[in-house]
Amino acid sequence: MGGEVIHALRDVSLKINKGEYVAVMGPSGSGKSTLMNLIGALDVPTSGDLVVNGLNLSGQESDTLADFRNLTVGFVFQQFNLLSRTSALENVKLPLFYARHLGSINAGERARKCLQQVGLSDRMHHDPTQLSGGQQQRVAIARALVNQPSVVLADEPTGALDTKTSVEILDLFQQLNDKGITLIVVTHDPEVAEVSRRNLLFRDGRLVDDVSMARR
Amino acid sequence: MEMFKTISIALVALRLNALRSFLTMLGIIIGIASVIVMVSVSSGSKQEIERAIDRLGSNMLTIRPGTSTTGGRHGGAGSAAPLTEGDITRLKERFGFLEGVSGSLSTSAPVVFGNSNWTTGIIGIHADYIKVRQWVIEEGRNFTDREIRSGAKVALVGQDIIEHLFDGNPSVGERIRIKNVPFTVIGTLQEKGESTFGRSLDDVIFIPISTARMRVSGRSSRGVPDMVGNIYLTVDLNRDIRIAEEELVEFMRELRKLAPGAQDDFSVRNFSEFIRARNETSSTLGLLLAATAAIALVVGGIGIMNIMLVSVTERTREIGLRLAVGARRRDILMQFLVEAVTLCLIGSFFGVVIGVGAGELVQRFSEVPVLLNIPIIFIAIGSAAFVGIFFGFYPARKASLLSPIEALRYE
Ligand SMILES: Nc1ncnc2c1ncn2[C@@H]1O[C@H](COP(=O)(O)OP(=O)(O)OP(=O)(O)O)[C@@H](O)[C@H]1O
Ligand SMILES: [Mg+2]
Numbered sequence: 249m250g251g252e253v254i255h256a257l258r259d260v261s262l263k264i265n266k267g268e269y270v271a272v273m274g275p276s277g278s279g280k281s282t283l284m285n286l287i288g289a290l291d292v293p294t295s296g297d298l299v300v301n302g303l304n305l306s307g308q309e310s311d312t313l314a315d316f317r318n319l320t321v322g323f324v325f326q327q328f329n330l331l332s333r334t335s336a337l338e339n340v341k342l343p344l345f346y347a348r349h350l351g352s353i354n355a356g357e358r359a360r361k362c363l364q365q366v367g368l369s370d371r372m373h374h375d376p377t378q379l380s381g382g383q384q385q386r387v388a389i390a391r392a393l394v395n396q397p398s399v400v401l402a403d404e405p406t407g408a409l410d411t412k413t414s415v416e417i418l419d420l421f422q423q424l425n426d427k428g429i430t431l432i433v434v435t436h437d438p439e440v441a442e443v444s445r446r447n448l449l450f451r452d453g454r455l456v457d458d459v460s461m462a463r464r
Numbered sequence: 465m466e467m468f469k470t471i472s473i474a475l476v477a478l479r480l481n482a483l484r485s486f487l488t489m490l491g492i493i494i495g496i497a498s499v500i501v502m503v504s505v506s507s508g509s510k511q512e513i514e515r516a517i518d519r520l521g522s523n524m525l526t527i528r529p530g531t532s533t534t535g536g537r538h539g540g541a542g543s544a545a546p547l548t549e550g551d552i553t554r555l556k557e558r559f560g561f562l563e564g565v566s567g568s569l570s571t572s573a574p575v576v577f578g579n580s581n582w583t584t585g586i587i588g589i590h591a592d593y594i595k596v597r598q599w600v601i602e603e604g605r606n607f608t609d610r611e612i613r614s615g616a617k618v619a620l621v622g623q624d625i626i627e628h629l630f631d632g633n634p635s636v637g638e639r640i641r642i643k644n645v646p647f648t649v650i651g652t653l654q655e656k657g658e659s660t661f662g663r664s665l666d667d668v669i670f671i672p673i674s675t676a677r678m679r680v681s682g683r684s685s686r687g688v689p690d691m692v693g694n695i696y697l698t699v700d701l702n703r704d705i706r707i708a709e710e711e712l713v714e715f716m717r718e719l720r721k722l723a724p725g726a727q728d729d730f731s732v733r734n735f736s737e738f739i740r741a742r743n744e745t746s747s748t749l750g751l752l753l754a755a756t757a758a759i760a761l762v763v764g765g766i767g768i769m770n771i772m773l774v775s776v777t778e779r780t781r782e783i784g785l786r787l788a789v790g791a792r793r794r795d796i797l798m799q800f801l802v803e804a805v806t807l808c809l810i811g812s813f814f815g816v817v818i819g820v821g822a823g824e825l826v827q828r829f830s831e832v833p834v835l836l837n838i839p840i841i842f843i844a845i846g847s848a849a850f851v852g853i854f855f856g857f858y859p860a861r862k863a864s865l866l867s868p869i870e871a872l873r874y875e
Contacts, residue, residue: 290788290869311792317868318790329785329872333480345469346790391789 256282257453260296264432264446266398269425271441272434274450280434281403283450287432288321288401289313301398318346322392324402328384330376336363336387337372343395362390366420382413389420399430406437418443467802474803477775478810488771489811491764492851496815496844497822498757503840504823506750508833513743517736519656521598523563523705525712526733527551527695544729549690551719552590558715561700561708564592567692569676575669576641577629584625585668586642588676588693594620596696604636604651607672615674619647623655624667645679647671709734761847764811765855772804772859783863784871797864804856805849812848816841 257279264270272280285291286298289305292313298305301320305313317323322343330339340359363372366386376384385405392400402421406414414437422443425431433440441447449457478485529544552565569588574581591607593599601620611618619640626635635649656665671680673692699708713732720729776783783796791799820836827834 285869288788290872291867311794314787314790314792314795317788323788325872329781329788331782331785334476342786343789346786346792346795395790 255453257286257293257450260453260455262448262455262458264430266430267425267428268446269421269431269444270433270446270448271444272432272448272450273436273441274456278450279453280450282453284401284403284432284434287399288323289316290323314346315348318343318348319395320397320399322389322395322397322400324385324388324392324400324405326404326407328376328381328388328408330384330387330391332377333375335373335375336368336379336390339376339387340390340394342391347395359390359394362394363387365393366390380413381409382416385409385413385417386420389417393424393429397429399432400424402431402433404434404436406435406440414439470798470802471806473799474806477803478807481775484771485807488767489807489814491767492761492808492811492848493764493815493818495757495761495764495851496812496848497819498760499754499844499847500816500819500836500840501822501826502750502753502757504819504834504836505826505832506754507837507840508827508835509743509750511835512833513739517739519598520735520739521596521698522736523698523701523703524596524735525697525699525705525709526735527697527712527716528731528733529694530729530731545720546688546691547693547695547730548688549692551716552692552695554719555695555697555712555715559699559708559711561703563698563700564596565695565697566590566593566596567673567695568593569673569681569691569693571676571681573643573680575625575629577638580629580631582625582628586676586680587668587670588673588681589670590673593670593696596698599656600654602652602654603634604649606651607670612672612674615678616672617645617647617675617679618650618672620651620653620670621649622653622666622668624664625669626652642669642671643680705734706737758847761851765808765851768804768807768852769855769859772800772856773862775803776800776859776863779863780866780871780874783866784868784874787866787868788872793864796866797860800860800863801853801856804860805852808848808852808856809845812845815848816844819844 260279260283272283274280282291286293286305287300289300289308293306296306300316303312303316303320305316308316330336331342337356337359340362341355344353344355344358360369360372363369366389368383368386368390371379371383371387376387379387385408389400389405392402400421405421406417409417418440421431421433431444433444435441445461447457447459447461448455449459527547529546547567549567552567556562556565566589571586572583573586574583575586587593589607590612591609594601594606604620606620607616607618610616619642621629621635621640626632629635629640630638635652638649640647640649653666653668653670659665677689677691699705709732713728716730716732717728722729786796786799820841823834823836826832
């Protein structure tokens with residue numbers, strides 16, 4: 249709000265391949281969330297090009313971006329962002345509600361399968377307030393998966409969870425990556441950095457380190 | 465995205481804030497209910513007026529002697545030269561478009577049948593009178609021209625007479641005495657009910673006008689042996705009654721040899737116009753009430769807009785999330801628009817129920833005529849939907865233009 253121009257991200261040149269599991273790290277304010285929001289088309293870059301799944305996100309119509317968010321990426325937030333007073337199942341069905349290209353699929357069936365995948369078959373009709381933090385995050389993950397996206401973006405998904413629950417969530421991510429989904433996770437947690445196969449380190453809006461590891 | 469789902473989302477959202485939704489609807493409920501009551505009442509009185517005009521016949525004109533000054537008729541009715549049989553003859557000759565013409569010489573007199581005795585209005589008429597004033601002969605027959613000319617002692621009786629004088633028994637062929645003159649009843653008149661002023665129209669006996677002049681009226685017929693009182697006439701329905709009225713006035717001035725510029729010493733009146741004019745104020749009032757009701761609806765709409773703005777602000781994060789999972793701007797716009805319209809439609813439903821109920825109560829417990837017409841219900845519901853769209857659009861558009869990332873960050 250001051251007159252000063254803030255470069256949340258600058259001079260970043262980066263290529264992430266299909267099926268990669270990438271951990272994005274760096275101190276607070278280094279631009280990690282900004283990167284995620286750009287990849288997920290929640291935000292648009294002031295300059296530069298960003299191509300995801302063959303689509304250049306710069307200068308696209310808002311409808312094109314909406315469809316991209318709907319079908320290509322799945323977002324997992326630190327604060328879960330579930331609709332309150334709406335059951336887990338309905339929360340998971342939400343992206344299907346806006347999916348125009350799917351034709352006549354059975355939304356309930358699809359959502360139920362995703363909840364099953366995250367181990368919540370027995371909590372489908374509970375409201376978010378009746379679920380633990382870990383369970384809520386799993387509902388959010390199921391929601392991210394329901395449209396079978398090619399990329400899942402998670403911004404500090406375990407930030408609001410305790411260690412034990414975090415481990416469960418990370419296991420879940422590992423399973424997703426094993427199925428071929430590209431995974432980009434922002435984290436402060438060295439454990440996450442360990443399970444991923446590539447670490448990006450940001451500082452002051454710049455990419456300062458890019459480390460790939462052999463598969464353990 | 466299907467409309468059905470959008471509506472169900474709206475219903476869920478409205479139910480989550482049930483009390484608030486209800487309070488917001490209240491404006492619409494009151495607006496719609498008052499629109500319906502006001503319009504029902506004003507169309508009720510309008511219908512009443514039209515009925516009164518129909519009863520009179522919308523193509524009927526009246527000619528009376530005396531000036532047309534309505535208030536305190538200066539000079540009095542009798543001071544001007546009376547209308548005569550000669551006038552009627554000349555009118556008939558001059559105007560081919562007259563359907564019926566009749567004099568009307570009325571007085572009041574006691575009537576006796578057996579031991580019964582009843583004082584009633586006695587009107588001396590020509591045969592056309594029945595047709596001109598839209599009476600229907602129930603039993604028996606109308607007067608013949610011969611009876612009119614010869615001053616026959618025959619009478620047509622109204623329903624009140626049958627009830628009070630004949631105790632409801634058949635009366636055709638009976639003999640009655642009017643001012644001690646014996647008359648034979650040759651027909652009865654079908655019931656007409658009350659006049660606009662609440663007086664019974666059926667408390668009447670018709671006799672030939674010549675008989676009335678000679679035997680009953682008595683009083684001022686001395687000077688003018690062929691006076692006819694007032695003249696009632698009907699014009700051909702295809703003829704513009706206002707033009708006919710003007711021609712009539714002109715011709716009457718000629719007949720009565722009035723100098724140019726002199727005031728009319730007779731009056732020609734078009735009763736249906738008269739009644740319409742008299743009720744103009746009441747229909748203006750009805751319009752004013754309807755406008756007030758419409759304002760209530762607009763105020764209700766502003767309430768909707770206000771609450772939708774609050775709702776959009778409160779649900780900014782929800783909007784951000786919906787955008788993040790792929791909602792298009794149009795989807796968000798529709799969601800909030802449908803919510804506003806649903807609010808209005810539910811409100812209008814209750815408004816219609818209450819408005820119709822209130823109309824029924826007014827009809828049952830007051831003298832005010834109420835006409836509930838079905839179209840107004842649909843117009844009310846339609847205008848509620850319009851209010852929803854009109855006042856819901858701005859908040860909905862505001863919601864749809866939020867940036868996903870800003871909306872998600874909103875605290
Ligand atoms: N809406 C905004 N307006 C102005 N500056 C912003 C906005 N959002 C982020 N920034 C700035 O951009 C920079 C990067 O922010 P970003 O949220 O990407 O950091 P981060 O790496 O995610 O930090 P953290 O680990 O605390 O979440 C910061 O300097 C921040 O102040
Ligand atoms: Mg961040």
